[in-house]
Each structure stands twice: as C-alpha cells, then as structure tokens.
Amino acid sequence: xxxxxxxxxxxxxxxNDAMSFGIHRLWKDHFIHRMAPVExxxxxxxxxxxxxxxxxxxxxxxxxxxxxxxxxxxxxxxTNIEAGAYSIPSDYAEEEKIDLSGYKEDTxxxxxxxxxxxxxxxxxxxxEEAGIFTGIDWVQGNAECLPFEDNSFDAYTxxxxxxxxxxxxxxxxxxxRVLKPGGRFMCLEFSQVNNLGLRRLYDSYSFEVIPVMGQxxxxxxxxxxxxVESIRQFPNQKKFAAMIRQAxxxxxxxxxxxxxxxxxxxxxKLLKVVK
Amino acid sequence: xxxxxxxxxxxxFRSISRTALSRCNRNGGRFMSTSxxxxxxxxxxxxxxxxxxxxxTSNGGYNTQRTGQGAQYSDELDNSEDLVSEVEEEEMPEETxxxxxxxxxxxxxxxxxxxxxxxxxxAIVAGAESLGMPSMVHGMFPRGGAELVFYxxxxxxxxxxxxxxxxxxxxxEKDEKIKTGPFIHDAIETRLRMIIPYIDKWPQAMAIQxxxxxxxxxxxxLSRVVDDIWFYAGDKSNDFNWYTKRGSLAAxxxxxxxxxxxxxxxxxxDTWNFLENRLEDVVSAGHLARNLQETNTVLSEGAKxxxxxxxxxxxxxxx
Numbered sequence: 001x002x003x004x005x006x007x008x009x010x011x012x013x014x015x016n017d018a019m020s021f022g023i024h025r026l027w028k029d030h031f032i033h034r035m036a037p038v039e040x041x042x043x044x045x046x047x048x049x050x051x052x053x054x055x056x057x058x059x060x061x062x063x064x065x066x067x068x069x070x071x072x073x074x075x076x077x078x079t080n081i082e083a084g085a086y087s088i089p090s091d092y093a094e095e096e097k098i099d100l101s102g103y104k105e106d107t108x109x110x111x112x113x114x115x116x117x118x119x120x121x122x123x124x125x126x127x128e129e130a131g132i133f134t135g136i137d138w139v140q141g142n143a144e145c146l147p148f149e150d151n152s153f154d155a156y157t158x159x160x161x162x163x164x165x166x167x168x169x170x171x172x173x174x175x176x177r178v179l180k181p182g183g184r185f186m187c188l189e190f191s192q193v194n195n196l197g198l199r200r201l202y203d204s205y206s207f208e209v210i211p212v213m214g215q216x217x218x219x220x221x222x223x224x225x226x227x228v229e230s231i232r233q234f235p236n237q238k239k240f241a242a243m244i245r246q247a248x249x250x251x252x253x254x255x256x257x258x259x260x261x262x263x264x265x266x267x268x269k270l271l272k273v274v275k
Numbered sequence: 276x277x278x279x280x281x282x283x284x285x286x287x288f289r290s291i292s293r294t295a296l297s298r299c300n301r302n303g304g305r306f307m308s309t310s311x312x313x314x315x316x317x318x319x320x321x322x323x324x325x326x327x328x329x330x331x332t333s334n335g336g337y338n339t340q341r342t343g344q345g346a347q348y349s350d351e352l353d354n355s356e357d358l359v360s361e362v363e364e365e366e367m368p369e370e371t372x373x374x375x376x377x378x379x380x381x382x383x384x385x386x387x388x389x390x391x392x393x394x395x396x397x398a399i400v401a402g403a404e405s406l407g408m409p410s411m412v413h414g415m416f417p418r419g420g421a422e423l424v425f426y427x428x429x430x431x432x433x434x435x436x437x438x439x440x441x442x443x444x445x446x447x448e449k450d451e452k453i454k455t456g457p458f459i460h461d462a463i464e465t466r467l468r469m470i471i472p473y474i475d476k477w478p479q480a481m482a483i484q485x486x487x488x489x490x491x492x493x494x495x496x497l498s499r500v501v502d503d504i505w506f507y508a509g510d511k512s513n514d515f516n517w518y519t520k521r522g523s524l525a526a527x528x529x530x531x532x533x534x535x536x537x538x539x540x541x542x543x544x545d546t547w548n549f550l551e552n553r554l555e556d557v558v559s560a561g562h563l564a565r566n567l568q569e570t571n572t573v574l575s576e577g578a579k580x581x582x583x584x585x586x587x588x589x590x591x592x593x594x
Binding site for chain 1: 373374377396400403407408409410411412413414415
C-alpha cells in the first residue's frame with residue numbers, strides 16, 4: 001500500500017479529477033456539509049494526505065464566521081459591536097502567522113495524519129500556496145495505531161483511505177479510542193452500486209477505462225488496477241455499517257452519493273459504552 | 276359484513292404509515308405505536324358497539340405482534356456474532372434506547388438556550404456543550420431546530436396527559452360527572468400555558484412546523500393533543516362524530532394558539548375569553564347541524580307526501 005501511494009502521490013490530485021470527472025470535489029464538499037462543523041471543533045483527518053478534507057473543513061468554518069446567521073440580531077439593534085472580533089477575513093492574513101487563539105480559547109483545528117510522508121509533503125505545499133498556516137497540523141502515523149491520546153478529538157474523518165488499510169476493524173477501534181465521548185466518526189468511501197444496470201456500467205468503466213487512464217496520465221497501470229480491485233473487495237454499505245457498530249459506535253447511518261459509487265458512513269461515540 | 280375487509284385495509288394502512296413515519300422520525304414512530312394502542316378512530320360507520328370492539332381487539336393483536344417481532348430481533352442481535360444483516364433497521368431496536376436517551380438529554384439541555392438562539396442548530400450546539408459534549412453532536416439531529424420544537428411539543432403533550440389523568444381520577448374520587456365544556460376549556464388552557472415560557476420565540480416554532488418536511492410530524496402532534504383531551508373528557512363516539520369532534524377541537528386549539536402569541540393582556544385573559552367564545556361557537560355549530568338535520572327530515576317527508584298526493588290526483592297510482 002505504501003508503495004502504491006508513494007508512486008501515486010505526485011499525480012494524485014490529477015488522477016482523482018480524471019477518474020471521477022471532478023465529481024470527487026462535489027463528494028468531498030457534500031461530506032463536509034454533512035459534518036457541518038461549528039467553530040471550535042478539533043478534527044482528525046486520517047489518510048488525508050493531500051489535505052482535501054482539511055482545507056474544506058477550515059473553509060467551511062471560516063465561511064460560517066464571515067456571515068453568521070444570528071436569529072435575534074436581525075430584529076434588534078446590535079448592542080455588541082466589536083470590529084471583527086472573532087474572524088479576520090483572509091484578505092488581512094498576511095504571510096506571517098496570525099495567532100487567532102487569543103480571541104477564542106478553542107479555535108477549530110485539524111490534524112492531518114497519513115502513513116505516507118510524500119502525501120503529507122504534497123499537502124503541506126498546497127497549504128502554503130493557499131496561505132493557510134494556523135489551525136492545521138501534519139503528522140505521520142499509522143491509522144491502525146494512532147500516535148494520539150485517548151479522547152482527544154471532536155471529529156474523526158477518513159476520506160477514501162479506509163479501504164487501503166489491512167485491518168479495518170483496528171482502524172475503527174483506534175478511531176473509537178481517540179474520539180471524545182459525543183464525537184463523530186465520518187467515513188467517505190467508494191461503495192457498492194446497488195442499481196444493477198448502473199453497476200454493469202460502473203464495472204466496465206472501472207476495469208477498462210481507469211487503468212488505461214492511469215497508464216496514460218501517470219504511467220502506472222498497476223496502481224490503478226489495485227485501486228479498482230480494492231474498491232470491489234471492500235465491504236458494502238450495510239456490512240461496513242455493522243463493522244462500525246461493532247467497534248462501539250452508536251447511531252450509525254450511511255448515505256449514498258451518486259447511486260452508491262460513494263457512501264458517507266457516520267457514527268457517534270456515545271457517552272456510555274455499550275459493547 | 277364490511278368490517279373484516281375494512282379492518283384488513285386499516286391494518287395495512289397503519290403498518291405502512293408506521294414504517295414510513297418511523298423511518299423519517301424514529302421518535303415519532305415510538306409515539307405512533309403507543310397512541311394507536313389506546314384509542315382508535317372508528318373502523319366503519321355502519322356497525323355499532325360490536326364493530327368497534329372487534330376493531331379494538333384486532334389492533335391490540337397487531338400491536339403485540341409488532342412487539343413480538345421487536346423481541347425477536349433483539350434476540351438475534353444478542354446471539355449472532357456475525358452482525359451482517361439484510362436490513363439495517365433490524366438492529367435499531369436495541370441501539371435506539373440508549374441513543375434515544377442521549378438525544379433526549381441533549382434536547383432537554385438545549386431548551387434554555389432557545390431564548391438566545393431561537394429554535395435552531397445553534398441552540399442544540401449550546402445545549403450539547405453545556406453537557407460537556409462536543410459540538411459535533413448536532414449531527415444527531417438532521418432536522419436541526421425542528422427537532423427541538425418537536426421535543427418540546429412532545430414533552431408538553433406528556434405533561435398534558437398526566438394532568439388530564441390526574442383530573443379525571445380526582446373527579447372520580449369525588450364521584451362527580453365530567454362536565455365536557457369546562458373540562459375542555461381547562462385542558463386547552465393548561466396546554467397553552469406551557470408555551471408561555473417560550474412565547475418570545477414561539478412564532479418561529481410555529482413557522483418551522485408549517486414547513487412541508489415537518490408538517491406531517493406537527494400534524495401528528497396536534498392530533499395527539501386533541502385526541503388526549505377528548506379521550507379524557509369521556510368521548511365514546513364510534514361514528515363520524517369522532518372525526519368532527521377532533522377536527523373542531525384542533526381548529527379551536529390552533530386559532531387560540533395564534534391569538535395567544537399576539538396577546539398583550541394581563542395574564543393572557545383575552546386569550547382565555549377568545550377560547551371560551553370559540554368553544555361556544557363549536558357547541559352552537561353542533562346544535563345548528565342537528566337542527567338542519569331535523570329540518571331536512573321534515574322537509575323531505577313533506578316533499579314525499581306531496582309527490583304521492585300528486586300521483587293520486589293524476590291517477591298514476593296503480594294500486
């Protein structure tokens with residue numbers, strides 16, 4: 001797995017776009033909308049090497065702060081006028097680090113963890129280009145054995161990473177461990193297309209078109225064949241939901257995106273552990 | 276004669292509606308299953324007490340069958356190591372209890388924040404944080420503020436029911452008969468007084484309830500209120516009156532609620548007067564309906580008699 005992603009890292013984003021015709025951006029946007037994070041959330045993004053989810057998370061929170069939806073303030077005269085107290089628009093954020101933590105004790109923070117340093121490096125350079133310096137950490141680590149303490153994150157996400165892990169149940173139990181009680185586990189992953197007609201189409205597209213694209217664009221047939229096969233051997237939506245439940249999560253739900261090509265699974269670490 | 280097929284249809288309809296409602300709102304599903312056990316709308320208008328008794332037992336039987344299935348599913352869950360199951364909903368019965376408690380706790384803690392944030396996701400976030408839970412918990416409530424509104428509504432309904440039960444037992448002890456008019460007036464007044472603490476944000480709650488995605492649930496809640504009131508007032512009707520009584524009371528309740536949110540009088544006395552007048556309207560409408568029916572009978576008999584007389588005169592009578 002390490003080798004595959006070492007080879008793939010450089011052209012990862014390009015290949016994602018080509019294979020899914022850019023839909024993967026929509027899927028990730030929808031994923032973050034489903035999470036609907038509030039200011040002050042601490043996120044752990046596992047296998048999120050190039051930082052797609054992490055950047056979207058920060059952008060979502062910032063956009064919430066920029067136009068807050070205040071209920072009572074639209075009807076009454078605002079009494080609390082502090083110029084830009086809690087959010088500094090990105091225009092004013094210059095190259096030097098701006099420490100926003102002085103304004104609010106718990107600013108939102110995302111820790112990106114990946115087993116592969118190359119992917120993290122790509123992510124770091126993307127962050128620098130985008131001008132994001134605070135609120136994001138890049139840590140190398142194994143999803144089956146996370147280098148974090150118990151009960152330390154509000155939310156755990158893993159986008160298109162879990163099918164590559166050898167021991168999915170270990171990843172799930174680790175996720176359960178590092179989440180705070182009341183925290184949310186969210187997983188975005190390729191899943192089974194239930195509609196039979198579409199499934200044939202999808203299968204033929206996967207096995208015939210994608211490795212060819214891989215060869216043409218990244219000169220790597222084998223990696224993309226591996227990718228397609230790993231999608232097939234991953235458990236389907238219901239089985240995966242059962243596995244999440246077995247790891248101890250409650251309120252496990254899943255949502256299909258584009259007829260099941262992708263699926264969002266979500267679970268909560270409830271306060272009283274049942275199993 | 277028509278009873279069996281109507282019963283079957285009602286059972287099918289009820290099972291469909293129950294699964295549909297339980298899918299879109301699990302909490303609502305719980306309440307639906309408890310309410311149909313107590314009292315049911317009449318199955319057929321033609322048969323008298325015999326028909327309603329048989330429908331009662333058939334629905335009771337249906338309910339035990341449902342709980343039997345629930346017990347079977349949780350057994351399956353305990354025994355099987357392999358949690359691969361065909362239907363995701365099968366595992367819901369065991370999980371839902373603890374999840375339900377957690378959700379209720381969060382919603383209860385969020386109610387005090389309604390004054391500040393309204394019936395919105397922000398209030399739920401504030402409530403969760405007051406319990407020490409991370410703000411991500413708001414994802415448990417996909418409908419956002421509407422869930423808070425329904426929670427509050429359901430809690431108020433429960434309070435109303437216990438109040439009504441208590442009142443009925445009090446009257447029974449004193450061996451008095453229940454006077455329907457004042458009883459209903461008191462019931463509605465009590466129920467509306469529960470809104471008064473949140474009256475500053477209640478217009479928002481009413482608006483949320485009229486949204487199409489929430490309309491079904493709010494309709495169920497409202498029908499629960501009027502059903503409770505009539506049941507404890509001693510309604511034993513088993514014909515179309517069942518529907519008209521509840522429909523008219525629902526209209527009275529809703530109109531009084533709307534009046535209440537713009538009332539500025541001392542202790543809302545104007546609202547209670549309004550309520551009194553509406554109830555009188557309903558009563559007089561009932562009298563009017565009866566009068567009309569009587570008039571109708573008299574007139575139709577008169578018309579028939581006139582026709583017979585005409586035929587006699589014209590010699591068309593072939594007797």
